[in-house]
Amino acid sequence: MAGQAEKVFVPTDDELLQAQSDLWRHSLCYLTPMSLRCAVDLGVPTAIHRLGGAASPSELVAALSLPASKLPFLARLLRQLATAGVFSATDAGTYRLNPLSYLLVDGVRIDGDASQTAIVRAAASRYYVEAAMGMADWFRKDFDGPVPSPFEDVHGAAIFEESMTLLDPEMDQLIHDAVAAHDHMGIGPVLRQCRELFEGLESLTDCGGGDGTTARSIVEAYPHIKCTVLDLPKVMDKVLLPAEEGAVKYVSGDLFHVVPPAQAVLLKLVLHFWSDEDRFLQGQCWKPNTSWICSCW
Ligand SMILES: C[S@@+](CC[C@H](N)C(=O)[O-])C[C@H]1O[C@@H](n2cnc3c(N)ncnc32)[C@H](O)[C@@H]1O
Numbered sequence: 001m002a003g004q005a006e007k008v009f010v011p012t013d014d015e016l017l018q019a020q021s022d023l024w025r026h027s028l029c030y031l032t033p034m035s036l037r038c039a040v041d042l043g044v045p046t047a048i049h050r051l052g053g054a055a056s057p058s059e060l061v062a063a064l065s066l067p068a069s070k071l072p073f074l075a076r077l078l079r080q081l082a083t084a085g086v087f088s089a090t091d092a093g094t095y096r097l098n099p100l101s102y103l104l105v106d107g108v109r110i111d112g113d114a115s116q117t118a119i120v121r122a123a124a125s126r127y128y129v130e131a132a133m134g135m136a137d138w139f140r141k142d143f144d145g146p147v148p149s150p151f152e153d154v155h156g157a158a159i160f161e162e163s164m165t166l167l168d169p170e171m172d173q174l175i176h177d178a179v180a181a182h183d184h185m186g187i188g189p190v191l192r193q194c195r196e197l198f199e200g201l202e203s204l205t206d207c208g209g210g211d212g213t214t215a216r217s218i219v220e221a222y223p224h225i226k227c228t229v230l231d232l233p234k235v236m237d238k239v240l241l242p243a244e245e246g247a248v249k250y251v252s253g254d255l256f257h258v259v260p261p262a263q264a265v266l267l268k269l270v271l272h273f274w275s276d277e278d279r280f281l282q283g284q285c286w287k288p289n290t291s292w293i294c295s296c297w
Pocket residue numbers: 160179180182183207208209210211214230231232235253254255256267268269270273
């Protein structure tokens with residue numbers, strides 16, 4: 001009631017115990033992607049695969065040529081990753097590949113030619129971690145003009161921009177490999193499981209379609225669909241394909257300026273770049289009656 005002193009919040013002992021354990025969990029949960037990255041760098045999924053699909057920590061220490069003194073630590077890492085759903089733990093004390101770790105075996109390619117390990121190595125890289133650690137400073141800063149992302153603020157370069165290529169060509173390539181890996185992996189199951197999305201469709205523009213992997217898969221599955229891939233000139237310049245290849249056409253441009261007309265627009269792994277205001281502007285570039293076929297992220 002107005003004027004009445006607010007009751008001061010005092011947690012119960014049960015709540016305090018729960019809160020303290022949640023605090024530990026939240027403070028340390030960044031170790032899960034770090035452990036995943038460590039397992040990928042060590043080659044654990046590939047070693048399990050080569051050992052027949054299941055392996056004990058000691059078999060892995062031998063297979064990976066790790067010092068024997070690291071056995072208890074590797075056992076902990078495996079336990080942690082099994083708890084996180086990366087491997088499956090068996091009653092016999094071994095660890096098996098599951099669908100997630102299967103993706104991380106060397107040579108495994110899902111619906112294309114990209115290695116999924118790039119996703120782990122890019123997302124759990126020092127670039128992403130440092131950007132995340134810069135968030136509090138970023139919040140405090142009052143920027144003149146457009147607000148950069150924390151990544152751009154910390155590194156002075158933006159993902160998918162020329163600045164990133166200049167800063168660290170290897171990391172830039174890894175980020176592109178990660179996107180290609182996602183692109184290869186994501187579209188196969190969508191095409192197989194959501195056939196109705198594409199039924200009756202004759203033309204489609206894939207905005208921010210990268211090197212056209214998605215568009216080529218769509219056309220392979222639905223040869224009657226005419227696909228146009230729109231991406232920025234710096235991306236299109238690297239696409240070593242003719243401007244038109246069968247039913248796929250490649251167009252250089254900025255989707256905020258012009259979107260090649262089509263019955264439907266695909267935005268896959270693109271929307272997260274922009275604010276709601278930007279997205280509104282984007283919508284204004286589209287011809288009336290255009291449908292969104294799909295909008296992931
Ligand atoms: C995360 S990638 C997604 C690529 C692809 N759609 C996929 O699913 O893997 C985002 C793409 O959007 C492109 N992009 C960013 N801003 C753009 C713009 N203003 N106009 C056109 N493409 C843009 C980037 O160059 C990049 O290729």
